[in-house]
Amino acid sequence: MKNILVVDDSKFFCALIEKKITESLDYQVISVGTYASAEALLDVLDIEQIDACLVDFRLPDAPEGEIVQLMAKKRIPTIVLISDITAEIRNYIWKFRIVDYVIKSDNYVTEYIIETLQRLQINPSIKIALADDSKTSLRIMSTLLSVHKYQTLQFNDPLKLLEHLKQHHDIKMVITDYDMEAMNGYDLTKSIRRLYSKQELAIIGMSARDDVLMSANFLKFGADDFIIKQSFLAEEFYLRVAVNTSRVIEYEKLTTAATKDYLTGLNNRRHFYELVEVMHNSAVRHSTPIACALVDIDHFKQVNDTYGHQVGDAVLTEIAKILESSVRKSDVVARFGGEEFCMYMVGINRENSEIFFDKLLKRVENTAIDIDGLEVKVTISIGVNINHHHVLDSMIEIADQCLYEAKETGRNKVVITPEEPKPAKE
Incomplete structure (x- = not known):
């Protein structure tokens, strides 16, 4: 956890801002009351562990804003606290490329500081x-x-x-x-x-x-x-x-x-249909090969009952990562609910589908999911429909029937719809 350094001789303000920061943000707060204390601390502290600092412009042993220059020298993002601002002081502190200055007498001061620190956390992204x-x-x-x-x-x-x-x-x-x-x-x-x-x-x-x-x-x-x-x-x-x-x-x-599942970050069911409906209609219209698969984690209830829901959530998240990292950018993966996922792939024929889903099955089976030192292994069952159906719901329904067969006949397996017979020649 990174730190926020507060340099202010007011113990009341230090206690107040520390409470606000620790309640609102993932930071530890280090407080000192003088320039000399701050200088001594920075000589022994790893500067990389300080994300930002709040400094009072006028300190007992540095009444002319010398603390601002010290923080600039150490290249620490600095918010300056000041009781009153003049053009001369404003020009002086901006010379050191500070993050901002805050008027201490303002009732909104703590909220503004928290908002500024939150932005400093988000801005690198x-x-x-x-x-x-x-x-x-x-x-x-x-x-x-x-x-x-x-x-x-x-x-x-x-x-x-x-x-x-x-x-x-x-x-x-x-x-x-x-x-x-x-x-x-x-x-x-x-x-x-x-x-x-x-x-x-x-x-x-x-x-x-x-x-x-x-x-x-x-x-x-x-x-x-x-x-x-x-x-x-x-x-x-x-x-x-x-x-x-x-x-x-x-x-x-x-x-x-x-549009996203809150736990795994995958598309949710509703957004899956929004994305796939157009893709599906286009694929059917152009007779493009389609694979629609339903994936279910085997004995997932047992994982929850044995290890607890926190471990169960970690397993869901890891399986989601495996599914998403296995497909192309053009493919769509979604969590349909519980331990069930759906994968929709355009432009993949029967032979490549068999190879792909067999590899996916083995990848999950061979993955040991590490959760705080606890290793958990699970398997999945997959039902795949690679035949054309004009209605998307029908295609998913047939994939669900294949999934049911995979689970009923031993789990940890792939069941793919049989190849449609070619029309007889007259």
């Missing part, structure tokens, strides 16, 4: 693409975002960014300049919106132009926000990025909750 044909601008933006631990990708050619977005779907935000040689920011924004909705990817437009219409036009063409290059404050920039990426992440969470 967030990718932001930067589009600007100025290498200097790209470097400045990337440096700013790295302070908040975002991943950044830099593109001085917007056409290359578009190509990247077509191939990779893990970008959560694009920040684009207007003036670019290959394509201006308006056209880039419109092109991105043809690929991604606002719920899927946020766009912030930027420009150094003194044009009052620039902001409105960016928003009309699909951007979510706009920043004037030469006049934005770092704290404003961070808040705009945080608000817009948070919206995309929240939508992603809602989508995941609606």
Whole structure:
């Protein structure tokens, strides 16, 4: 578990913020009250184990903000606590690339700190693409975002960014300049919106132009926000990025909750039908080979009764990983409920189906699932339908009949529908 370092001479505040952090986040809190104590601690502590620090700007033995410089030297992400802010102090602390500053007298201070720390935990998983044909601008933006631990990708050619977005779907935000040689920011924004909705990817437009219409036009063409290059404050920039990426992440969470099984992360039954219905109709229309399989963990109730539901959940999760890692990207795997899974594969013939499912059966049988030192081994039974049926439900129903036969005739086996007889020649 990583640590949050708090440097503040107020014992009351240290106790309060420690309580809030440990209740809300997976962190341990280390508190000291002076600059000297913090310096001595950092000399013996592994810096890699400190995820961030909260420091009071004015300490008894360092009243001029010297603690901020110390944390910058150690390259620890820093949130500065201050009783009152002036332009002079603000400019001084931002010089050290802090994460943020917080006014201590504000009643919202602890909630804001928790939100900021939560973002620092999440941000390393967030990718932001930067589009600007100025290498200097790209470097400045990337440096700013790295302070908040975002991943950044830099593109001085917007056409290359578009190509990247077509191939990779893990970008959560694009920040684009207007003036670019290959394509201006308006056209880039419109092109991105043809690929991604606002719920899927946020766009912030930027420009150094003194044009009052620039902001409105960016928003009309699909951007979510706009920043004037030469006049934005770092704290404003961070808040705009945080608000817009948070919206995309929240939508992603809602989508995941609606489409994925909460335990295994596989598609749930409802989403399976949403994905497969179109695939199935197309395969039937073009006479493409199909394999639809139902997979059931043998004697799963016995696993739960013997080891408990926590071990049972771990077994389900491991089997799900095996199934998902065995198939192609074009195939669909879902948890149908309990210990039953469904696999739908297009473009696989009878011979390859037999080889694939036999290998899958043996892989599960030979896997020892390690759960906190306890080794559990299970087997599976598989029913496979590789004949064409115009109705998807009928295809799954026949796969279920094959699964029933596999379980009734010994388990740990694959039963595949017999080959359909060819029509007799006249």
